[in-house]
Amino acid sequence: MILSTVLQEKKRIDYMLTKYQETLSELPKGTISEKQVKGNTYYYLKYRDGKKVVSKYVGKNEIETVRQQINKRRHIEAMIKSLLEEQRLATKILEGNL
Secondary structure (H helix, E strand, O other): OHHHHHHHHHHHHHHHHHHHHHHHHHOOOOEEEEEEEOOEEEEEEEEEEOOEEEEEEEOOOOHHHHHHHHHHHHHHHHHHHHHHHHHHHHHHHHHOOO
């Protein structure tokens, strides 16, 4: 009975990991940086593409949306990390190594 519960939990974890990965692929990565030029503030989304650091201009009307998306991405990355730990534990239990 316990093994069937662990198996159900592992399936749920696998499903959630798949959904989180799909969501991550749609969200921007990187951080927002601000640059002051002649008293005006300009916003840029900075992220790595291989070894290069890419800066993309973000308009003032889009900045809050991009900030929310980046915060959502960080939250999902933390959830994925937690789920991966749970997945490893469930796998160990199912293999009888615990």
